[in-house]
Amino acid sequence: MASRPHPTENEPADAAVDLLRSDDGPATVVRRAPFSDKPMVGARGQRTQQRILDAALQVFGDEGYHQTSIERITKQAGCSRASFYQYFSGKEDVFHQLTGQVARQLNASTEALGPLTPDHAGWVAIRAWVARHADIHERYEPVFNAFQAASEIDDQVAAGSARWSDRTLARIRARLTTTAIPPRQLDSVILLLMRCVTRTHEMASILRSAAPDHYGEERVGDAMADIIHRVLFGLDEAVNVHSPERRRPPVLPFDPVVRDTVAKVERSTDLTPTGQQTLTALLDAGREVFVRRGFHRTRIDDIVELAGLSHGAFYRYFDNKDQLARVLTTRAMSTVSQVLADLPPAAELEGTAGRSALRRWLRRYNATQTDEAAMLRVSVDAALQDATLRANSAPALDWGRRQMVGFLEPRGYGDLDNEALVLVAVLSAFGSTPTSPAAAVDAAATVIEQGFLDR
Numbered sequence: 001m002a003s004r005p006h007p008t009e010n011e012p013a014d015a016a017v018d019l020l021r022s023d024d025g026p027a028t029v030v031r032r033a034p035f036s037d038k039p040m041v042g043a044r045g046q047r048t049q050q051r052i053l054d055a056a057l058q059v060f061g062d063e064g065y066h067q068t069s070i071e072r073i074t075k076q077a078g079c080s081r082a083s084f085y086q087y088f089s090g091k092e093d094v095f096h097q098l099t100g101q102v103a104r105q106l107n108a109s110t111e112a113l114g115p116l117t118p119d120h121a122g123w124v125a126i127r128a129w130v131a132r133h134a135d136i137h138e139r140y141e142p143v144f145n146a147f148q149a150a151s152e153i154d155d156q157v158a159a160g161s162a163r164w165s166d167r168t169l170a171r172i173r174a175r176l177t178t179t180a181i182p183p184r185q186l187d188s189v190i191l192l193l194m195r196c197v198t199r200t201h202e203m204a205s206i207l208r209s210a211a212p213d214h215y216g217e218e219r220v221g222d223a224m225a226d227i228i229h230r231v232l233f234g235l236d237e238a239v240n241v242h243s244p245e246r247r248r249p250p251v252l253p254f255d256p257v258v259r260d261t262v263a264k265v266e267r268s269t270d271l272t273p274t275g276q277q278t279l280t281a282l283l284d285a286g287r288e289v290f291v292r293r294g295f296h297r298t299r300i301d302d303i304v305e306l307a308g309l310s311h312g313a314f315y316r317y318f319d320n321k322d323q324l325a326r327v328l329t330t331r332a333m334s335t336v337s338q339v340l341a342d343l344p345p346a347a348e349l350e351g352t353a354g355r356s357a358l359r360r361w362l363r364r365y366n367a368t369q370t371d372e373a374a375m376l377r378v379s380v381d382a383a384l385q386d387a388t389l390r391a392n393s394a395p396a397l398d399w400g401r402r403q404m405v406g407f408l409e410p411r412g413y414g415d416l417d418n419e420a421l422v423l424v425a426v427l428s429a430f431g432s433t434p435t436s437p438a439a440a441v442d443a444a445a446t447v448i449e450q451g452f453l454d455r
Contacts, residue, residue: 049087052077053101056094061142065095065149066296095143095150099157102140103164109133110168116175118233123240125175127225130197134217137201144202148377149294168194179232181446188443193228195429196447200224200422203397207249207421210394214249215421223418231451237413244415252398255391279317281307286324291374295325329379332372333396339368340403340427346410346453355455358448362430362441369431400424408452423452 055077059068070091074084088094109132114125137144151158172190181189204215222242229240271279285307289298300321304314318324342361349358369376404420430444449455
């Protein structure tokens, strides 16, 4: 899983939890050691602990990581704070244990991966692994969604993710009987494919929420398995190519509220120089504060103080901080989308010159998405509270997917709609890398060339 839960391979479950436990709960509460240190706790205690974990999973999904509180968890679980502290030292401890559950299941899934071969049996092994990942993602989707926010403030979560990635990479590499990928590129390519699987599940879930009859696991999973198999072994139409669906997914329109909000700001060219300067100061300050404090902890007071303006100046341009967040996140998406639209046509990516052109574009895309990534992460938290932003996540992804359909269409084979979604996930996983070393660029280029273009 790309920058996701930590590993517990060859470690007892309680040892993994010991590694990640946070001990910084409220000083006024006296609590016993967490449940994992008390293996003799009876069945009733186990049921209580699991009920709290299930409740926390629901709250993380509804509220996001930062907004989740112990009070909300205990209310959802129907238990007291005292009962909570019998089993957990705080919110962080709960999240650690949930990520531990995810990691153990993902580890078991990769352990079950069969030999990776160029024939149909190798494709079946990949497809089964993708399906198991889909099941885990569906069960623990709130953990996947909250993981980035948690890892930014919890070094133990981030370190656990790195360990999980290293171990999963080693397992997949050990299953390979042969591959078309040069040894020096293999690890980087596998890591990108691992992140792509998680991103694809995330994006398919968002698109399904707006188009329930499309982006089902069966078709999306087949597309992912096709791409992974092609990357590792090359194109074989008898093994790793599926025909497109008969019904094309619908075009998903953006909410008019977002269009109107952005249009209002874009019309700011009619402002006086002083008015334009004020608006620019608010946008710049808003972006800085949202990125530094997160959506939920940002206050209008913080924005106007940084901008050196009054509250009245703020309310001349925006009704509330939600509206400002819509403008900033939509602008960030628009900036990334403009670069995405500049991806050279597949016909121009052939030969030595084409390979160089693709790598230049990938470096540009990475730089752009890295610049906008912080604000895009803010939008994830904002969308939990802002139905308008949430409703526009699917149209934004659909726009990118349709761009990739146009890019892939000339090749004349495969399930274009679902493979285009996988390509968006590949670019998203690559673009979220803070830097763009040559190895990462080469890995992304290899995945695109071998997995999508048969080069």
